[in-house]
Amino acid sequence: MELINPDVVDLSRFQFALTALYHFMFVPLTLGLTFMLAAMETVYVVTGRQIYKDMAQFWGKLFGINFAIGVATGITMEFEFGTNWSMYSRFFGDMFGTPLAIEGLMAFFMESTFVGLMFFGWDRLSRPAHLAITYLVALGSNLSALWILVANASMNMPDGAHFDPDTMRMQFDSVVKVIFNPDAQAKFVHTSVAGYVSAAMFVMGISAFYILRGQHKAFAARSFRMAALFGIISTVAVITLGDVLGRLDYEHQPTKIAAIEGLWHTSKPPYEPWLAFALPDDARQENHLEIGVPFVLTPLVAHSFDTPITGMTELEEQAGPRIASGIQALAALRRYGQAHDPADLAQFRAHEADMGFGFLAMRHAPGQDVSALSAAQMDEVVRQTEPDILPNVFVTFWSFRIMVFLSLWFFAVFALSAYVSLTNRLERNRLLLKLCMWSIPLPILATEFGWITAEAGRQPWTVFNRLPTFLSASSHGIGYMIFSLAGFALLYSTFIAAELFLMFKYARLGPDHGAHGAQGPHLTVAHDRKDAFSVASSLSS
Amino acid sequence: MNIMRLAGLAVALVVSLLFAVFVGDQGPWYFAWVVGTVMIILIAGAGAILLDAQDEQTSEKEI
Ligand code: HEM
Numbered sequence: 001m002e003l004i005n006p007d008v009v010d011l012s013r014f015q016f017a018l019t020a021l022y023h024f025m026f027v028p029l030t031l032g033l034t035f036m037l038a039a040m041e042t043v044y045v046v047t048g049r050q051i052y053k054d055m056a057q058f059w060g061k062l063f064g065i066n067f068a069i070g071v072a073t074g075i076t077m078e079f080e081f082g083t084n085w086s087m088y089s090r091f092f093g094d095m096f097g098t099p100l101a102i103e104g105l106m107a108f109f110m111e112s113t114f115v116g117l118m119f120f121g122w123d124r125l126s127r128p129a130h131l132a133i134t135y136l137v138a139l140g141s142n143l144s145a146l147w148i149l150v151a152n153a154s155m156n157m158p159d160g161a162h163f164d165p166d167t168m169r170m171q172f173d174s175v176v177k178v179i180f181n182p183d184a185q186a187k188f189v190h191t192s193v194a195g196y197v198s199a200a201m202f203v204m205g206i207s208a209f210y211i212l213r214g215q216h217k218a219f220a221a222r223s224f225r226m227a228a229l230f231g232i233i234s235t236v237a238v239i240t241l242g243d244v245l246g247r248l249d250y251e252h253q254p255t256k257i258a259a260i261e262g263l264w265h266t267s268k269p270p271y272e273p274w275l276a277f278a279l280p281d282d283a284r285q286e287n288h289l290e291i292g293v294p295f296v297l298t299p300l301v302a303h304s305f306d307t308p309i310t311g312m313t314e315l316e317e318q319a320g321p322r323i324a325s326g327i328q329a330l331a332a333l334r335r336y337g338q339a340h341d342p343a344d345l346a347q348f349r350a351h352e353a354d355m356g357f358g359f360l361a362m363r364h365a366p367g368q369d370v371s372a373l374s375a376a377q378m379d380e381v382v383r384q385t386e387p388d389i390l391p392n393v394f395v396t397f398w399s400f401r402i403m404v405f406l407s408l409w410f411f412a413v414f415a416l417s418a419y420v421s422l423t424n425r426l427e428r429n430r431l432l433l434k435l436c437m438w439s440i441p442l443p444i445l446a447t448e449f450g451w452i453t454a455e456a457g458r459q460p461w462t463v464f465n466r467l468p469t470f471l472s473a474s475s476h477g478i479g480y481m482i483f484s485l486a487g488f489a490l491l492y493s494t495f496i497a498a499e500l501f502l503m504f505k506y507a508r509l510g511p512d513h514g515a516h517g518a519q520g521p522h523l524t525v526a527h528d529r530k531d532a533f534s535v536a537s538s539l540s541s
Numbered sequence: 542m543n544i545m546r547l548a549g550l551a552v553a554l555v556v557s558l559l560f561a562v563f564v565g566d567q568g569p570w571y572f573a574w575v576v577g578t579v580m581i582i583l584i585a586g587a588g589a590i591l592l593d594a595q596d597e598q599t600s601e602k603e604i
Contacts, residue, residue, distance in 0.1 A: 035581070036585070039585045040589075043589050176567070180567045180568045180571075186570055188571070188574070189571070218596075221592060222589050222592055226589050227585075228588075229581075229584050229588040230585040237577055237581075241570070244570070421588075422588070
């Protein structure tokens with residue numbers, strides 16, 4: 001079997017990473033702002049005070065810009081599975097396709113329908129009915145994310161499926177196992193709450209801007225207070241769920257956690273330091289310039305004081321027998337495919353758990369055929385394949401650290417902001433207000449680095465321990481890949497530019513523009529929103 | 542009408558309880574998300590209402 005050109009695989013990976021990271025510049029605000037709007041509108045319905053309606057409408061307008069421009073950016077990824085990752089889709093489509101299809105339904109039917117009602121229903125629906133719609137928008141957008149994360153979790157922890165040697169693909173066993181996969185649960189909550197953090201920082205930062213300028217005081221003080229409280233609890237939640245994810249990685253993806261912690265050799269508890277800084281050298285398999293905090297790593301990762309964490313060198317050694325066993329699985333599978341002999345099937349079953357490692361070895365086998373190796377060739381192939389089980393340690397280590405350091409920053413900013421707001425001393429703390437303003441993009445940045453940690457850390461696999469990335473791509477030409485990559489980069493950069501332009505424009509104009517305009521509150525808000533929608537749709541058409 | 546409303550609320554209560562038992566059992570983090578999100582919304586809302594009260598208190602003092 002001929003392998004797909006490695007440059008095409010790299011370009012496919014780059015294209016997916018690019019579109020996913022662009023898409024995720026829009027997603028967190030959608031996930032979080034919808035629930036913030038629901039909170040504001042709840043206060044409006046409970047107290048009847050107009051200011052909370054103005055808040056829900058103004059922040060809703062900014063949400064509308066983000067939604068209109070951002071919602072379509074995810075669709076390309078769904079197509080990429082078919083165009084650029086056809087081998088993956090063939091192998092894992094049963095598992096992956098189901099949640100993805102439900103996501104499509106959720107996003108396009110539930111979310112989009114209710115978004116329309118939310119925007120244009122202010123004058124047409126009763127207060128409680130409109131509030132219910134706003135909650136449904138929030139629920140709908142978060143539930144769309146749920147299915148994507150269920151799908152992603154099944155790649156990290158493929159529970160609820162088995163490999164069928166007759167169809168040569170993974171087949172779906174249990175929908176309950178897939179949905180309630182512990183990794184899916186933790187990923188969903190971590191990502192949804194990361195969206196809350198992003199939205200809270202967004203609302204708090206823009207409110208800080210108004211307070212600094214002495215504009216829209218009552219509006220800004222209330223928005224700031226709500227965002228600060230929303231943000232501080234969400235930050236605690238994102239950190240808690242981050243810890244849960246780390247623990248799951250420790251149990252199910254040892255190579256990822258070892259790379260995250262830059263752990264080349266098995267740890268020595270309880271002293272083993274947690275590395276706050278290091279320069280991992282993938283080629284030499286060591287770290288340079290380590291700065292660590294002693295006694296922290298073991299309790300942090302293993303939640304105990306005496307459990308050693310296996311290092312990458314030892315994981316490589318442990319992979320040796322699995323690679324040999326995986327090669328036997330593939331050899332038996334090949335024989336079974338030719339003769340359908342039950343003895344071959346039985347042999348395949350005995351080694352099935354290691355099949356992915358056999359795939360991984362194909363790159364190093366003569367003619368990419370692992371089914372007819374001599375004993376000497378087998379040893380050589382196993383030895384060459386062992387280092388392949390590790391992800392890029394530098395990237396995984398640093399993307400994780402950036403996410404974690406940023407979360408500590410968010411904790412400090414939200415805690416201080418909540419305190420200063422609750423004690424009514426906002427206007428005297430100009431430095432804090434400026435920090436809030438400048439922190440607006442940081443949670444989105446943390447989210448991007450979160451995804452890099454999750455995805456780069458899962459390498460060399462698309463489906464952990466089952467299917468290597470280099471076998472998952474489609475066999476395109478390089479020219480096609482470069483052309484489509486450039487197209488996406490150009491298009492998505494335009495979307496981001498449009499988003500930033502509109503966000504700056506409408507944030508600067510502030511809540512008075514539209515909400516209290518000469519034509520009456522709702523008409524002008526609707527007019528502005530149409531403005532944002534028409535710019536967005538003319539860009540995307 | 543009142544009986545219908547009561548019956549509706551009773552059904553909602555039973556469904557919520559069953560949902561809580563099932564999700565709490567199968568998916569503790571999903572459950573935590575539902576409860577946590579409601580809590581975050583309520584606390585943020587309470588913070589805003591507290592600000593209204595603080596403002597009223599300040600303006601009363603000024604008078
Ligand atoms: C101490 C704080 C944090 C820890 C310990 C942590 C931990 C983690 C871990 C271990 C992963 C990889 C999960 C996997 O194996 O697939 C991850 C992914 C991710 N993180 Fe964090 N994280 C923290 C803070 C944050 C913050 C502040 C944000 C954004 C505001 C964030 C957003 C994400 C996202 C979007 C992902 C990718 C989706 C996923 O796998 O859940 N994280 N995080």
